Structures are given as C-alpha cells and as structure tokens.
Amino acid sequence: MGTWVVRGALALLLLGVAGAAGFYGYFEAMKRGWVRYNEFDVRSEGILQVGDAAPELTLARVGEGDPVPLSSLYAERPVVLVFGSYT
Amino acid sequence: MARIEELRQQYAGAAEFVYVYIKEAHPEDEWQTESNRKAGVVFEQPRTMAERMRLANTFVSEMGVESLTLVDDLHDTANACYAAWPERIYVVDTSGKVAYKGGMGPFFFDPEELDAFLREFLPKSAASAR
Numbered sequence: 672m673g674t675w676v677v678r679g680a681l682a683l684l685l686l687g688v689a690g691a692a693g694f695y696g697y698f699e700a701m702k703r704g705w706v707r708y709n710e711f712d713v714r715s716e717g718i719l720q721v722g723d724a725a726p727e728l729t730l731a732r733v734g735e736g737d738p739v740p741l742s743s744l745y746a747e748r749p750v751v752l753v754f755g756s757y758t
Numbered sequence: 759m760a761r762i763e764e765l766r767q768q769y770a771g772a773a774e775f776v777y778v779y780i781k782e783a784h785p786e787d788e789w790q791t792e793s794n795r796k797a798g799v800v801f802e803q804p805r806t807m808a809e810r811m812r813l814a815n816t817f818v819s820e821m822g823v824e825s826l827t828l829v830d831d832l833h834d835t836a837n838a839c840y841a842a843w844p845e846r847i848y849v850v851d852t853s854g855k856v857a858y859k860g861g862m863g864p865f866f867f868d869p870e871e872l873d874a875f876l877r878e879f880l881p882k883s884a885a886s887a888r
Contacts, residue, residue: 714862
C-alpha cells in the first residue's frame with residue numbers, strides 16, 4: 672500500500688514537473704516569436720544587423736506630413752529610432 | 759514610453775530620439791487586448807494614410823510625445839525594413855550604420871539595455887567626431 676502511495680506521489684510530481692517545463696518552454700518560445708499567438712502576430716527578427724547600413728527611407732512627419740529622409744536625422748548626431756504604435 | 763522620454767532628456771544634445779509610428783499592434787478589429795479595453799485604448803487599424811496620420815497624432819498628444827515623430831506608410835515599408843512590429847529600438851550612427859539593434863518587442867523591448875548602450879557608445883561617438 673505504502674509503496675503505491677509513494678509511486679503515485681512520484682508520478683504526480685513528475686507530471687507536475689513535466690507540465691511546468693512544458694509551459695515554461697512554450698512561453699519562452701512565444702516570447703521569442705518561435706510560436707505565434709495568432710494570425711496577427713507578425714513579429715520577426717529581420718535581417719538587419721549591427722554594422723549594416725540603415726535602410727534609407729523617407730517618412731511623413733506627424734501632423735504636417737512633410738517628408739523627412741531618415742538620413743537627415745543622423746547627419747550630426749546618432750539617432751535613436753523608437754518604433755511602435757499606440758495600442 | 760515614459761522611460762524613453764526620460765532617456766531622451768538625459769541624452770539631449772548627444773543623440774536624437776525619433777519615434778516611428780508603425781501599424782497598430784492591438785487594434786480593435788484585429789488583436790485587441792483586455793488591458794487596452796480597460797484603458798480605453800480602442801482603435802481600429804488605420805486603412806488609409808489619413809487615418810494612420812490621425813491616429814499617430816492622437817498617439818503623440820495622448821502620450822505627450824515631444825520627439826519628432828514619423829509615420830510609416832501604408833505599405834509598412836519602415837516596419838518591413840527594420841522588422842519593427844510591434845516595437846523595437848535601433849541606434850543609427852552618424853555614418854548611417856546600425857550601431858544598436860534592440861530586441862523584438864514586447865518581451866525584449868528594453869530601454870534599460872538602450873541606456874547601457876548609449877552610456878558607452880555616445881562618448882566614443884563624440885570623440886571620433888572631433
């Protein structure tokens with residue numbers, strides 16, 4: 672009887688550890704974008720790397736809408752580009 | 759966002775901070791989140807440039823953004839070139855090279871890492887410019 676209780680407890684413990692490890696692994700994979708949350712999850716590591724030439728773009732300034740070439744931003748000082756949205 | 763603003767002030771004169779507004783991460787008609795609903799941040803994904811510009815304006819005024827803010831086009835060109843969605847930070851040096859590429863948001867969007875990078879990088883950058 673006692674042996675079965677110990678075996679049962681061990682089995683439950685192993686199941687718990689496996690479940691926790693599985694959940695942790697799944698969450699870590701989601702964080703890194705290896706697993707997608709849903710069809711709208713379009714995260715990507717991209718191919719741009721440190722040392723590469725920054726892609727040159729001309730974007731509209733908020734409000735006025737006048738075009739601003741990115742290259743004009745780092746002509747004098749390094750520029751920190753913070754990409755994001757409201758939501 | 760508040761931390762980015764702090765960093766902008768901290769490094770004023772040494773680096774420019776520019777926001778690039780890209781496609782919405784959690785619009786109502788795509789992937790809405792409960793936290794956004796509770797905060798009243800409920801918007802549909804802009805479908806025209808005028809809509810995107812309007813929402814970018816709202817973002818700037820509601821978040822108190824003081825930096826220059828640029829708006830990605832409807833082809834999401836900036837997003838594609840910089841693998842930016844949903845949020846990401848880069849630093850480009852004065853020669854036009856990528857000096858820092860931040861992690862993929864939201865989990866690896868890390869203003870503290872940016873701060874550590876700028877602390878080391880900016881003095882060297884200023885010295886080499888002299």
